[in-house]
Amino acid sequence: MKCAHCSLEYQENQLIKAGNLYFCCNGCKSVYEIIKSNNLDEFYKNANNLSKVEISNVDESVVFKEKIANNISQITFNIPNIHCSACVWLIEKFLLKNEAIVSININYFSKRAQVEFIDDKTSVQEILNQITKLGYKVLPLSADYNKAYKNHQKSYSKLIVAVVCVMNIMWLSIARYAGYFSSMDADIKDIINFAEFILCTPVLFYTALPMFNSAKNALKLKSLNMDCLVVGGALLAYIYSLCAMFLRLEYLYFDSVAMIICFVYAGKFLENLTKKNAIKNVDFLSDLINAEVNLIKNNEVVKSSVYEIKKGDVLRFFTGDKILFDGLCVGGKAKLNTSAITGEAKLKSVSLNSKIISSSVVYSGSCDVKTECEFKDSYIQKIANILNNTKKSNLQKLTDKISSYFCFAILFLAFICFLFNIENINEAIIRSVSVLIIACPCALALSAPVCNLCAINQALKHCILFKNANDVENLSKIKYAVFDKTGVLTSFNLKLSSYEIYSKKDILEELLSLNNHILALNIKDNLKLTKHIISNENYTQIDGKGVIYIKDNKKYFLGSAKFLKENGVNVKSFDKTEVFFADEKELLAYFVFENKINDGALELINFLKSKNIECIMLSGDKEQECKKTAQSLNITKYKAECLPTDKIDFLTSLNSKEILMIGDGINDALALKQALVSISFKQASDLAKNTSDIIILDDNLNKIKSAIRLAKRTYFTIKTNLLISLFYNLISLPLAFNGYINPLVAALFMSFSSICVILNAQRLNNFLTKEVK
Structure with missing residues (x-):
């Protein structure tokens, strides 16, 4: 006799009777009642291989929780006893009855679940209890x-x-x-x-x-x-x-x-x-789950979860430790093994002020690292996210x-x-079997995913981070490349060619300490200003224009000539990259900069033109400065004094979806989101990096050229694989149908076609490495 829920066989005297139904345990009985009471009976139509239910309380520490918005959190965990697609359906339907659940994503093959929910309307414990009530276990990700x-x-x-x-x-x-x-x-x-x-x-x-x-x-x-x-x-x-x-x-x-x-x-x-x-180079990502690091706090070394570490904390790493944060060495000396990501066997020596990238392993010595980001923004975690990404091109x-x-x-x-x-009958069976086996669509199904995987892996080794396999395909199709100027085509380190400070230097210093714009940082470096204010409610930033600062009931302005004129302050522009500082009545200081073309910018523009990709420059700078930069780089189409909305309008006016946008600032975020593919850099603003599809992790413009070459080669390889699989079927099917191929030979042919597709994709593994050599 079968249990009404899990369908396992038992003797009648071993079962619990409830009305006309029988259950093997109270767990199955409870789950059956929950499913019935929530009108989820459809679950039993496709359910199979259900196991006996054992309901137990779950410790919420088994899940990985992160904040993704002001009042929305996401938890990730493992559900090992998902038996079929009906299990996925049941969990999703049951959880979505909770209005606090924003979205659910369960991968049937990896048994991994991600749940987004509103913090103040439900809790992690409540969500986990709902899942265990259905008879499913919840385990940490490391179980994967x-x-x-x-x-x-x-x-x-x-x-x-x-x-x-x-x-x-x-x-x-x-x-x-x-x-x-x-x-x-x-x-x-x-x-x-x-x-x-x-x-x-x-x-x-x-x-x-x-x-x-x-x-x-x-x-x-x-x-x-x-x-x-x-x-x-x-x-x-x-x-x-x-x-x-x-x-x-x-x-x-x-x-x-x-x-x-x-x-x-x-x-x-x-x-x-x-x-x-x-x-294989990132297999050790399994150690990241619930990993701990040595945090230096009050001159003592204490163990702390990676998720509790903030930007600016100092961590100590000893021989054998995996470095899980990007940062700057502030003490000690060590040799690092970076082969996990770069593939290079040569050890890297680090000492004071050396840049350190997460994923390195301390080979010898020890070092103190000041973190530049939280764990979720580290290089190694971004790689982990890519490998766990289930989206298809x-x-x-x-x-x-x-x-x-x-x-x-x-x-x-x-x-x-x-x-x-x-x-x-003998011939009929053998020929039919041959047709079934030889025509397997295995090679066809492998054509794209294997190529995308090899391409993403190859890009990572060369500091190019693709967030999605679809970005590889999209990058191969672009017809327009749109660049921001400052920080992309021209250097962050602008030369301060002339300046004058008339008065209120102390207020200027306060205002600059609150501003992270590249020009503000440049002024601070040149003037060697050290004052630092964390926040001020009287400080207002207007994207693409400037800032307003109120002190002692008096307004101060820092920004372009146009911005100051809009606020009633009349200043004379130099028609260059410039910053003005003024109060409500008069100019208090001005700063004029000269642009320096970034290394590799001209080479990148020439490469894009050779691929029939039209290059366009959009900038918030003055017409004269933009014209000078455009001429230096042989760019014929450009637009100066662009606000963020102007950039969006310009992209729309191109009447094309095949646009690549390259930017680094907050004012580029909207345009980066609008483009088919967007590229930013590791040193870019957080908003630009979060919005971009591809991040260049070493801020090298030549890597954009490498990314485009790799994308085009990958797309060509995918199409080649499709042709191989289709040609194979066109040749093999008539032979099998007419009895020229027996089942054994058919199996050999079918496996051979899959191996051909895989080997063809493997050629991408060293594509960029060969280019560099």
Whole structure:
């Protein structure tokens, strides 16, 4: 008798009766009542393999929590006992009944869940309790990695079993085929056939078990995938051979079944190994979950969670420690191993004032690091986010859609093939199986994701951070490159060519200490101003124009000539990059700057023009200064004195979606968001970095050129892979349909096509490295 919830078999006297229903435990009974009371009965239509429910309280410390908005938080955790898509459906539907839940994202394959919620309307504990009420366990994220390691060991075991069995079957097959020419006794043939049956069975029902599960899940969702075709063909050949063995027919295909599974599984194993190798340099990201660091506090070293560390804290790292924050060395000496990200085996020596990037490992010595950011903004965490990102590129979505329809078409073709050869049942089965196996859409489905993974990995090694696989595809299609001027094409370190301070230097110093604009920082450096004010409610910044500061009931202005004129202060512009300081009546100081063209800017512009990409410069600076910079860089189209909204209007006026925007400031954020692809730099404002699709982590303009080359090569490689897979099917399908290819050769061909696609994608792994050399 079955439990009404988990469907496990029990004796009637072991079950709990509730009305006309029976339950194995109170947990299952409670979950069943919760599902019924919330009108979620549809769950049971597709649910399968549910386990017995054990409800327990969950410690909320197992989840990773972060703030993503003023009153919205996000928690990430693992739900290991998700059994099918119905489980995902049930959890999402049940949680969304809570109005405080903003969004839920559950990845069925990785068992990872992300929940966004309103802080003041619900709590982490309440959300976790709701999940456990449904009978699901909640574990820390680190469980993902432990499980992945165990799964890899199981995959290796399954491959070994298949290889050993196939090798022995091959020897038996040689003996059987030799017997056709040496008049082997029928009894000996029967023994050989039975031995092949014994060896074939574990290959089909142990090695191919993941394929059976995958096929079963696809069928329950009323869909088909490549595993449906493989296991369907292999199972058909196995059943036929089993019947033929007892009927003592001449042709058996146990050897073909075992070899088909072995070759296909080996192809899958190589595919997974390729993906694993593509991200092997960041495998230690599993240690980030609940990691602790040595915080120097009140001259003492205390252990602290990485999520409690703030910008400006000083951390101490000893030999063997992983550095999890970007920062500046403020004490000690050490040698760092940076190969995890850069791939370079050479050790990097660090001492006072050395820049340190997270992901390095202390090889020897120790160092104190002053953090430049919180953990969520560190280089290593951004890489972790990319690797955990489940979003697909547009091309990958298209190939996935084609693959699903392709499976139905192949199944129909195999049925037609069977009908055509129905007069010879043996030939009909073998040809149909050959069609099913040889036409697997595996190569088609692999075309885009493997290339994108290799490209993102290659970019990371060269300090180019793609936030999404779709950005690689989009970057390859751009027709316009729009640049901000200051900080991108021209250096942050502008030369202060002339200035004059008439009065109120103390107020100017206060005002500058509150401003992080590049020009304000430059003035402070040149004047060696040291005053620092954290915040002031009388300070107002107007993006793209300037700032207003009120002190002693008197207004002060810092900004462009146009901004001061708007506020009733008449000043004379120098038609250069300039900053004016004034009160409500008169000018108090002025500063005039000269621009310095950034290294690599001219080379980048010339490269883009060679690729037929039109270059445009937008700037908030004066016409004369913009014109001078544009002429130096051979840019024919530019616009000066742009406000943030002006940049948006200009992008819209281009009447094209294929726009690349490159900027670094707060005033560029809207334009960065508007463009198809946007690029910013590590030293850019936080708003610009958060809005951008790609971040150049070493602030090198030449890396933009590398990113575009890599994107174009990746897109070309994806299209090449698609052609390989389509050409393969055009050639192989007619051969299989007409009986020129048997199932064994079909499996070889199918695996070979997948390997070709993977090897072609692997060429991207050293693409930028070869360019540098």
